[in-house]
């Protein structure tokens with residue numbers, strides 16, 4: 586059976602963060618109920634035969650904002666329809682203010698085994714400045730409840746935020762590490778079109794953000810957190826996000842819900858971003874067949890693999906795409922020697938390479 590990852594999009598939030606461009610809308614009981622009807626219909630129509638599910642990921646939006654019964658109904662249906670591996674990683678993204686003991690207990694009982702908190706900063710002034718509706722204390726309470734029920738907890742931080750400096754990030758890292766959680770993600774802020782930050786004219790200080798990232802990598806390494814992907818750090822290999830590895834390895838995944846994406850049997854499928862279309866059953870808006878031998882597939886393989894500390898398996902790449910990567914790219918590899926290395930027959934970014942990853946990838950393709 587072929588491995589499969591499942592993503593379920595829950596597009597509701599209590600408030601709109603000032604930097605956010607995700608497909609989500611404000612929570613209302615009526616919208617949620619119609620949405621879940623459509624979501625269950627979409628899942629019910631999917632043919633899971635021939636697949637073994639290795640991971641399920643509830644993302645958003647804010648999955649913890651809806652009633653736990655909604656999440657459990659979706660999970661029950663997936664369990665009924667699909668073969669789920671006994672070791673499957675089942676994650677739910679939660680915001681601190683909508684997490685509770687009641688939810689933790691039901692999630693645990695239903696088989697969810699990983700909690701990913703949207704924290705972003707531990708500085709209340711910064712949280713307020715970016716439109717987050719929780720404080721650091723609210724996160725502390727949520728995290729302490731989560732620790733009673735789960736042994737795989739992650740927290741997201743953002744660098745490049747207004748008001749942030751080296752000292753505030755150091756405090757963020759010290760506080761998060763001291764909680765004893767297993768995984769930390771650190772994302773660089775991108776000011777997207779249409780967000781409040783963009784309308785205010787906020788610009789990310791790229792030099793400061795590069796320094797913050799470098800400080801974070803060093804600090805976390807000193808505390809035993811391994812950077813296994815450009816934005817992701819885990820205490821031990823077993824806490825790496827297995828769901829994300831499916832994306833980075835170009836494995837099969839199916840996305841259910843508004844704006845969800847799938848890559849399955851070489852089809853790249855996009856769901857509609859229109860709530861009305863979605864609840865009326867017009868789920869899919871784009872479908873593209875990607876030939877496994879197309880240069881796009883090879884380029885994507887390089888691009889995704891280089892994000893990870895494991896890098897690109899050169900032998901299997903050459904076999905799969907009938908190529909000789911090291912000879913073909915010998916010129917570029919020489920020029921990029923400061924940023925790239927070949928180790929154990931894998932092409933990997935050196936530490937300096939992670940800071941300029943996008944430019945390197947472009948020059949390598």
Ligand code: SF4
Nearest residue numbers: 598601602605645646
């Ligand atoms: S909670 Fe997440 S999805 Fe919702 S508005 Fe904030 S950043 Fe966007």
